[in-house]
Amino acid sequence: MSRPYIKKLSFTLLDSITDKDPMVQEQVCSALCSLGEAQPDETLRACEEYLRQHDKLAHPYRTKILRAMETILSSHIHDLDKDTASAVILLASSEMTRTKELDCDWQQAASSVLVAVGKRFTNQVMEEVLNRFQPGMLPHSSVLHTLANLSMSNAFDMVPFLPSILSTMLPMLGMAKQDALKVVFCCALQHFSESILEYLANLDQAPDPTVRKDTFGADIFGAYDFLFHHWLQSRDAKLRLAVVAALGPMSHLLPSERLEEQLPKLLPAVLGLYKKHAETFQISKSLGQILEAAVNVSSRTLEVQLEALLVALHSQKGQGSSNCSVHEIGCPSLMLESVPRTC
Structure with a gap:
């Protein structure tokens, strides 16, 4: 099928996305995905x-199209040509940042498109996203979500970007006033740290085997220090x-010396x-991770x-299975078995 024919067929389907019947909307999306299976690009x-031509199309319908x-991208990323990837990246970036509302389905759908494209076109996605992540300015929350999810989905390609991202992010922590945005910063730092650990655990397969933990030590400690002293005692439970x-x-x-301290x-x-x-x-999960880190450096603390x-762990175990699972108690308890005991 020729490109003009695919465009005409797609537009005919997309014109029906606003039908009042939710089942029709779902059928349109299903048909689009089926068409994408045959002709993804x-x-x-x-x-x-x-989406570019229908700027006034309501958010719920834009969300369905983005999903x-x-x-299509998740199944056919390797069929995508560079020009189409560039067009999709620009569209998704624009859609993602058009509203300031936090945790909006529309933003999340656009962010997911960027993450899907980023599995192959990492540099192009990062160039666009980092344009919206500038020093001295609070970023859109979806930019942080996207960077975090990119790092988790593609650690090998993303970790080389993280030293500059972390150094840019550190001064932003003090600028964040809304608890919801603070939560997003925390989630990003969690995912960045997890992707770095994944990279370091697989250096034999990594594109740059010279990357070391101390590359990130100063920035991670700076972020840790801020989170511990400013946000950990927040009244907001989610934060x-x-x-x-x-x-x-x-x-x-x-x-190591900072952890011991x-x-x-x-x-x-x-x-x-x-x-x-x-x-x-x-x-309990984080406690287990902290204990494991302490054991790894032979902490005397x-x-x-x-x-x-x-x-504390015995108290949790005594509360019963409604609040505690084997995984919760097991990991910290196993770490404690490694702690040297004096007679």
């Missing part, structure tokens, strides 16, 4: 052009959990969160903290 081009594009979720993987990237304050602070939250999975740790 042409279908994506048609969707991109349609169909993501589905506290986002902070502790970030501190877990970040602890593995702290310089922080443990006497960090462990009691994390244990104290058990009293503030009914749902404790994330606290753990023995001093051992009694408090055992009391």
Whole structure:
């Protein structure tokens, strides 16, 4: 089928996306995905052009089209030519940042399109996204979401960007005033740390095997210090959990001497969160990560903290299975088995 024919067929389908019947809308999306299976490049081009030409199309319909594009991209990213990729990247970036509303389905759909394209065209996606991530200016929350999800979906290509991203991000933490945006920053730091750890664990397959943990140490410690002293004691429960979720993987990237220095304050602070939250999975998960990091550097602090740790974990286990799982208690407990005990 020729490109003009695919465009005409796609436009005919897309004109029906606003039908009042939700089933018709779903059938349109399904038909678009089926057309994309046969002609991915042409279908994506048609969707991109349609959205550009129909600037007033309401957000829910734009979201459905973007989700169909993501589905096509996920299956056929290697069939995409560079020009189509560039057009889709520009469209998704624009769609993603057109509203300031947080956690909007429309933003998330556009961000997912960028992440899907970024699995192959990482440099092109990063060039566009980093244009919206400038020093001294708070970024759109979706920019942070996109960077975080790109790092998780494609660690090998993304980790080389992270030193400059982290150094740019660090001064932004103090500029964030909304708790919802602070949560997004925490999630980004969590995912950046996890992708760095994945990269370091697979250096034999990495494009640059010379990358080392100390490349990130100073910036990660700067972010850790800010989160610990400014956001961990927030009144907002969601923010506290986002902070502790970030501190877990970040602890593995702290310089050894910094981790040893922080443990006497960090462990009691994390244990104290058990009293503030009914749902404790994330606290226990991060505690396990911190203990593992401490054991890895042969920390001498753990023995001093051992009694408090055992009391807190025993208390959690005693609350029953509604709040604790084997995974919650198991990981910290296993770490404690490695702590040297004196007679």
